[in-house]
Amino acid sequence: MSETVVEVKNLVKRYKELIALDNFNMKIEKGEVFGLLGPNGSGKTTTINCILSLLDFDNGEIDVFGEKMTSQRYDLKKRIGIVMQDVAVFEELSVEENIDYFCGLYINDKNKRKQYVEEAINFVGLEEFKKFKPKKLSGGLLRRLNIACGIAHKPELIILDEPTVAVDPQSRNKILEGITELNKKGATIIYTSHYMEEVEQICTHILIMDKGKNVTEGSAEELKRSIKNTENIIVYIKNLNDEHVKAINAINHVYDVTYMSGRLEIKCAGGRHNISHVIDYFASNNLDYDRIYSELPTLNDVFLEITGKNLRDKE
């Protein structure tokens, strides 16, 4: 029988006139890597801050490890690790000292803490930099330090709020591998990110929220199956005019066409042999193309289809 680690019920949070969370619900089972997705300002960070009991909320309930979460529940807080969106370390302390400081907020035993700090340093691959001050570290290394500070005490629930912002692909890969490893060791993870491929890669369950509400949730595959888009056809072609675009849009099962800078993207809903129909159109109109291929929808397509393409204010 599954064990619920976090349960959020009908959460309402208002910032004066703005409703940041509107009867929001969320349930996270033990062992999940739970992806919490949403556009800027959708309420992800507000949800996390409410779970951590940093923010007051107007209505609703939050249970962590089956018990009501409050700011005084130090026993529950002890089992949680948090990796903030912004790097939160002390400039004056070295890598090792920073990890020791934050681990010390949870672990009293000096010997145990020493061992945990060492393990955290190895885990994020900062062995060579443990005597370095944060300002000597690159952006990627700094993010890894930020993670080490949040997970050194071996929490059962780890909340990672956009931990890979502004890091290079190598560091990002290292971080994602680490998160998967933590999960394998038994930690339940809440992960927020704007990088859909990351979420698709590591999350076992995904919840998409918008305007403070749950929009949809499920595994990546379930979400992809739930949307209209079934196939994207990409064509690199020059000299298409509006008439051609209109004609392609009229092909059976095609519901959206965008043409920009020589790249034509055709979205299809259902149907088989859609790519053949497109190739037939080019042939019958004597249009030469450089490259054509078909791909299945990604989580990014799911996200854009559900939340729309309009720009949002920064959260």
Place this chain on the structure above:
Amino acid sequence: MFFNIFKNQLKLGFRNKSNVFWTLMFPLILGTLFKITFGNIYSEYTSDAIKTAVVFETDDEDIRNNTKAYLEGLTMNDHKMLDISYMDYESAEALLKDDEQVNGIISVKNDGRLSLDITSNGVLSTIQETITTIYNQNVGLIEKVAAEHPENLPAVLEGIQKRAEYIDTHNLAGDNKDPFVSYFYNLIAMTALFAALTSLRIGNNCQANMSSLGARTNASPLSRMTFQAAAFLAAYIVQTAIIFVGITYMLFGIKINFGGDIPLVYFTTAIASLLGTSLGFAVGNLGSFNLDKKESILVGLTLTGCALSGLMYGDMKVIITEKAPIINKINPAAVISDSYYCLNMFGVGSRYLMTLLYMLVISAVLITLGLVMGRRNHYDSI
């Protein structure tokens, strides 16, 4: 948990270069400048008696004897204030102009008054000028009373005598202290207030709505009180240690004579540092202003307090004492400088102990304010 926070906060305090620089370098640099500036004046001021030529332009024996007794009787720090040579005016003028072999010529007039000729301004000339001015004022006063209320003359003469004794320079603490030491005490007082800069960060580092570090600390199982107590203690120790280094430099580096109360100077500084740390702690927990705004508030408070306490303009304290004396009781800068003043002038006594008590009470009030303002564990917005 307390010890771990305390230990790391100590490291943070001592490694905060800008803070250490300003708290330490401010007294070191300014103290050295004071020493250089006052050292020149002081060596001139405390060396031999001021060479003075006295010219009698009267044959009145009473006047001659009175002025002679007055001028020869002037003392400072147990030595004669004036090194007097009696001569005619031409000889005196030649000595004054000839490489300043005398610092001034005091002429005794027929009406009993004195006049002064000097060729340059300076501390010595100012002293000579003060001597002649006071004498002339007294002569004028006696003449007026003798003419209008002769019955009051004995009382007036007694008053003049007492005033002369009062003006005679010696401090009530009974030690041989540097006459410019009060400037150094004021400097230490200002430095003690700088302790507020370190403790200012405590509030920010544990308020989730102020910084990511605050959010991380709040999300941990550490109680607010434990964090604040450990961080406060560390900030206090850091600041006190830094100020002690400054005082030690003044004592043994530039050899400022704090008299025989050196342990008390350290002790007073430890209490003053507590007051400074408490001030920063209270401002640091003030509302949801960011660190820059809190720093501005603190600097504004500190400078205003220093200005009102007379650390920048000497007469201000007197003005405040007359117009709004309560300010001197609640202004940290005034209370700190007053404690050093009392120690310097009166030694350990009720007035000095009262200033220590004021500092402790204000510290307790500020700490309580800080704890009350920063007691929240969760926020309306982050």
